[in-house]
Amino acid sequence: MTATAGLLCIALAAVLQAGFLLRRENRRDPVSHWLLAAAALLLFVTLAERSVKISFVAVTGTYESLVFFSAAICVVLFGLRLALRTRGMSPFVMFGATFVCLVLLILSSSPLAPKDVQPPIPALQSYWLVLHVTFSFIGESFFVVSFVAAVAFLATRSEDRRADMDRLITTSIGIGYPVFTAGALIFGAIWAETAWGSWWSWDPKEIWALITWLIYTAYLHTRLVRKMRGRISAVLVIAGFLATLFTFFGVNFLLSGLHSYG
Amino acid sequence: MKAVYSFFKSVRLTIVLILVIAALSLLASLVPQRRPDAWYRSHYSPFVSALIRLAALPRFFSSAGFLVPALLLTLNLGVCAVDRVVRRVKNKSTPRYGPDLIHLGLLILIAGGVVTALGRQETTWSLAVGEDAALNSTYALHLLSLQYLKYDNGAPKEWTSTVRITREGNIEIPSFPIRVNQPLRLKGLSVYQTAWELQGILDLKDADGQEVTATTGQGFPLGQSFWYFAEAQKARDAWSIVAVEYEGKEMKPVSTRELRAGDTLGPYTVLGITAREITGLKAVKDPGFAPFLAALVIIAVGLAVTFVQKNASRYSADSRRGTPADSRRGTPADSGRAEA
Numbered sequence: 001m002t003a004t005a006g007l008l009c010i011a012l013a014a015v016l017q018a019g020f021l022l023r024r025e026n027r028r029d030p031v032s033h034w035l036l037a038a039a040a041l042l043l044f045v046t047l048a049e050r051s052v053k054i055s056f057v058a059v060t061g062t063y064e065s066l067v068f069f070s071a072a073i074c075v076v077l078f079g080l081r082l083a084l085r086t087r088g089m090s091p092f093v094m095f096g097a098t099f100v101c102l103v104l105l106i107l108s109s110s111p112l113a114p115k116d117v118q119p120p121i122p123a124l125q126s127y128w129l130v131l132h133v134t135f136s137f138i139g140e141s142f143f144v145v146s147f148v149a150a151v152a153f154l155a156t157r158s159e160d161r162r163a164d165m166d167r168l169i170t171t172s173i174g175i176g177y178p179v180f181t182a183g184a185l186i187f188g189a190i191w192a193e194t195a196w197g198s199w200w201s202w203d204p205k206e207i208w209a210l211i212t213w214l215i216y217t218a219y220l221h222t223r224l225v226r227k228m229r230g231r232i233s234a235v236l237v238i239a240g241f242l243a244t245l246f247t248f249f250g251v252n253f254l255l256s257g258l259h260s261y262g
Numbered sequence: 263m264k265a266v267y268s269f270f271k272s273v274r275l276t277i278v279l280i281l282v283i284a285a286l287s288l289l290a291s292l293v294p295q296r297r298p299d300a301w302y303r304s305h306y307s308p309f310v311s312a313l314i315r316l317a318a319l320p321r322f323f324s325s326a327g328f329l330v331p332a333l334l335l336t337l338n339l340g341v342c343a344v345d346r347v348v349r350r351v352k353n354k355s356t357p358r359y360g361p362d363l364i365h366l367g368l369l370i371l372i373a374g375g376v377v378t379a380l381g382r383q384e385t386t387w388s389l390a391v392g393e394d395a396a397l398n399s400t401y402a403l404h405l406l407s408l409q410y411l412k413y414d415n416g417a418p419k420e421w422t423s424t425v426r427i428t429r430e431g432n433i434e435i436p437s438f439p440i441r442v443n444q445p446l447r448l449k450g451l452s453v454y455q456t457a458w459e460l461q462g463i464l465d466l467k468d469a470d471g472q473e474v475t476a477t478t479g480q481g482f483p484l485g486q487s488f489w490y491f492a493e494a495q496k497a498r499d500a501w502s503i504v505a506v507e508y509e510g511k512e513m514k515p516v517s518t519r520e521l522r523a524g525d526t527l528g529p530y531t532v533l534g535i536t537a538r539e540i541t542g543l544k545a546v547k548d549p550g551f552a553p554f555l556a557a558l559v560i561i562a563v564g565l566a567v568t569f570v571q572k573n574a575s576r577y578s579a580d581s582r583r584g585t586p587a588d589s590r591r592g593t594p595a596d597s598g599r600a601e602a
Binding site for chain 2: 128195197
């Protein structure tokens with residue numbers, strides 16, 4: 001029920017943002033980010049309810065992961081919208097990232113993500129896992145913003161807008177990359193060592209998390225060290241986000257391994 | 263020597279190597295790793311199977327195709343790390359320790375990975391309550407009790423193996439519950455809970471009248487088939503064993519039988535069936551784990567320092583310009599470009 005209400009809030013926010021985009025005034029609507037904040041709250045309530053039922057932090061299944069990911073995107077968009085008041089957070093980026101969030105939440109309602117409340121099996125009963133999952137998704141939420149900004153960067157010819165998008169990409173990856181590194185690689189490796197006695201197993205999920213990390217590492221080197229602000233950096237950001245998506249969906253549904261449960 | 267140094271300090275080389283490793287890893291992730299050659303022959307066409315084996319994809323992460331670019335990247339990382347320090351000393355520029363720490367942490371992480379790959383040792387045991395296992399020449403483990411809890415839906419909730427550790431016969435740890443995610447750590451050795459099994463035991467009599475014992479997990483050939491004792495079941499206070507018949511090169515299951523005392527299967531007659539709970543324990547000695555942990559701490563500190571230093575320089579630049587932070591044209595990252 002709360003998840004459905006959250007979905008409606010996000011859908012309403014997307015409609016509102018689309019309406020402002022179509023007016024071509026490049027003005028940001030004053031309401032949608034508050035709708036996103038409400039949606040995040042409702043989604044966290046959903047997870048809290050499920051956590052109480054299983055007596056553990058409910059981030060261990062595909063449904064819960066998608067709900068958490070969506071909630072994290074809402075929080076990131078709300079935060080960036082407030083933090084970057086005068087420049088940067090363009091209506092297009094807000095709409096694009098909200099749309100990605102909406103798609104993720106709709107996927108959580110599909111048969112791909114069973115909604116039964118399942119208590120965690122022994123391997124999943126670890127707070128390292130909770131840190132691993134939550135930090136990974138928080139980092140990836142910033143990658144959603146950078147992805148939409150990279151698409152906007154490639155789509156526009158205005159140098160001013162490109163500069164804005166470039167700044168937004170760098171800022172969001174600048175925050176998302178260390179959080180993702182901590183979650184996906186550091187906490188993930190510590191959990192794997194505690195659960196299985198091996199901190200790296202070349203499991204498909206691990207390989208894809210590494211690929212994602214390498215692509216964003218390459219971006220940071222092109223953009224910050226080589227000072228390349230052009231298309232190559234933007235393409236790397238898009239590739240990084242596609243790798244992020246494959247790490248979650250592709251590996252879960254196409255490649256089997258240690259992570260085949262979630 | 264100077265040319266080699268210049269070659270390895272190139273950031274362009276870093277980017278190329280990172281992308282090459284990412285692309286090769288992507289290819290390797292699509293092929294299941296470490297399967298026998300026959301598996302690839304049976305699951306792919308002859309051409310694709312030959313291609314996969316030619317590219318060493320089944321063991322890609324220990325092949326030259328991965329190790330050579332990884333080694334080059336390690337050298338590149340090392341030279342870049344040294345070069346940053348050298349340039350800073352020469353130019354007397356503002357020190358930025360974050361990236362230095364991250365690079366150092368990554369080098370230690372890679373070293374830890376190499377040590378793990380070369381020196382990691384693993385031993386597994388299946389033990390029943392009361393049985394012992396030698397951890398090494400000094401320490402031994404004795405299984406005191408075994409607990410398997412299930413949720414209402416039948417899914418496993420917890421496996422606990424309570425063990426006693428002795429050192430040369432003297433009790434070192436009287437009782438320690440090993441659970442999944444709660445290993446026993448002992449002087450560089452870790453003992454993990456890996457499995458739980460209900461082991462069925464069959465007392466059999468063969469055609470010559472000889473008595474033999476078999477357990478679930480074992481089997482025997484019979485004509486063109488192979489019979490496998492799969493699992494023990496209990497019904498009306500009597501144990502039975504589910505036996506599965508496999509046929510052909512690919513070992514396809516073709517039939518099952520539930521064996522009870524008095525039944526006959528091929529040359530064997532079942533005299534009796536019992537069962538006992540078995541725990542699966544794994545001892546791991548990984549000399550690469552300590553450097554790995556140290557590397558994680560250094561990388562985490564490096565990331566935090568990078569973030570703090572970039573923000574500090576951003577705000578100092580903003581205050582020098584007298585502009586509020588949210589209306590600046592530069593980025594937090596831009597402020598750190600001078601030394602990169």
